[in-house]
Amino acid sequence: MIVNLYWITLFVLLPVTVLHMSRSLLAKAARSFLAKAKRHTSDTPPPSPTDSVTGEDDHERIKDKEARAFQIKFLKVYLFAMAADWLQGPYTYPLFKTEFEFPEKTVASLYMTTFIAAAISSLLVGFLADKFGRRNACLAFCLIHSLSALSVLSKDLKVLYAGQALGGIGLAMLWTVFESWMVTEWNTRKLGDERLGTMFGTMTRANCSAAVLGGLIGDLAVEVSGTRKGPFVVGVAIEAIAAAMLICCWNENYGQPKDSKEKRMTPKETLRQLGDIKIWALSFISCCWEGTNFLVLFFWPGILQDAHRRIHGPDAEDVPYGPIFAAFMLAMILGALLFSAIMKRKKSRLAWPIDPFQSPSKTSWLKKAFTNPHNLMGIVIFIGGGCLLQSAYVPIEVLAFFGYLLFEFCNGIYVPCVAYHRGIVVNEGNRAGLYGLMKLPHFLFVIIALATAVEDPRHRQTVFLACFSTLVAASLASIIGLRGSAPEEKKPENDMEQLMEMSDGDSFREKMLTPHTLASASTPTLSTTRPTTAHEIIMDKQS
Secondary structure (H helix, E strand, C coil): CHHHHHHHHHHHHHHHHHHHHCHHHHHHHHHHHHHHHHHHHHCCCCCCHHHHCCHHHHHHHHHHHHHHHHHHHHHHHHHHHHHHHHHHHHHHHHHHHHHCCCCHHHHHHHHHHHHHHHHHHCCCHHHHHHHHCHHHHHHHHHHHHHHHHHHHHCCCHHHHHHHHHHHHHHHHHHCCHHHHHHHHHHHHCCCCHHHHHHHHHHHHHHHHHHHHHHHHHHHHHHHHHCCCCHHHHHHHHHHHHHHHHHHHHCCCCCCCCCCCCCCCCCHHHHHHHHHCHHHHHHHHHHHHHHHHHHHHHHHHHHHHHHHHHHHHCCCCCCCCHHHHHHHHHHHHHHHHHHHHHHHHHHHHHHHCCCCCCCCCCCCCHHHHHHHCHHHHHHHHHHHHHHHHHHHHHCCCHHHHHHHHHHHHHHHHHHHHHHHHHHHHHCCCCCHHHHHHHHHHHHHHHHHHHHHCCCCCHHHHHHHHHHHHHHHHHHHHHHHHHCCCCCCCCCCCCCHHHHHHHHCCCHHHHHHHCCHHHHHHHHCCCCCCCCCCCHHHHHHHHHC
16 A cells, blocks of 8 residues: 555656656757758758847847756756755654654654744844855855754754754755845846746756655665665765855855945845835745645654554554655646746747737636736645645545645645745845845744644644635735736737737838828728738738
């Protein structure tokens, strides 16, 4: 049963995810092959770039190449840092609970130490990173996180509490300084808000891919070392690689371009930004969803293990934590792929908003709901909360497992979506500092929930019911509070203005404003000659 449920799910999700991730590359290769074959059979020379694209298209292609180059530069460092953290995640609770045999209260207090340290340090690390450099802060993260990982080699509670405190500081840095460095560099290169949304989708997919490998490598490390301390030691080696790449590949970043004449914002000026309702909405949404997400990470091993023992008896072996975590991350990748597809569609609609075969005014409300990022985030938050209720209140192993899978799919949509909104709403000056302040309610949420932890399945149900209530409020905050935060397509006032916006030259305006068309547009006529339709004008322009 344990192999059939978890390993088979992993082996089904893995090829599906890989196929969807490589679909665009395969389609591009197929189009290139067919184009070459067509030119070969027709004996026509390939079109010149100056003949087929406009200056604006050339600019967009250049920016796309710059964005891809920057993605590689950032991700090859970021993923090593994240992989070290992913290695430890699935094994922290089993290490403390099963191998060290600590009671539930002690395990919860160790987790609380992490989040208390993260809450306190979030008030400082962002502002220090903006002052002394975000690359230096990333290097400091590698050192602090490595010391935290090495602390599990001792069973002494004092050492473990100190290690968890260092882990909390590293956690606050991991969620602020890396993303802050990336967003500022992105804006310095002027790569565009729509590409930024796609970038966050790519980050989430790559991050989840690293988590999948981390889960499998962690499981292998446990098998080889015979202890759950193995993944923590491997994580230290990965941190060293990330630090070396940071030194070689990244430039320093203080929150503003080097040639900027504006002064860096003081902490007091940064606090004034908290008057923006969208900052409050993002903070509340992040508090509810990400706090719930960490409670899921704390509770899911125990919930699945209890459900497994109901079927196989109290002496049943442990569920495979690494493969389960890898399956969760694959589901998260599929969610991030969906978000990236929506953002690409939104970008193409902003660039070419008119379909000549369909009236642009006839847009389905359902389509609008799923293509606006704030509406989409509100929908997935509500669905994810329902999945948690199902997993907590239906103590059946298969249903609980697939409920968590669907929750992680929603998480894959949420993560790039909220990062996209943060990149647009938060100003550049002291971005890392404000990110840290926005994380503070999330840490307090987890601390309060862990403070009530007891070893009782009914307590878990109560916690998830409370989480569902907060997620309903977060869903409303996303739909209402974030309205208008992302760039929307502008609706032209009339059909004539729509056609004008499609033109990139004066010839089209001259064709539209001939005496015949002006007369037919201004005065009624009884002429039997059929007027030129908008679709014919468009096709004429394209030809």
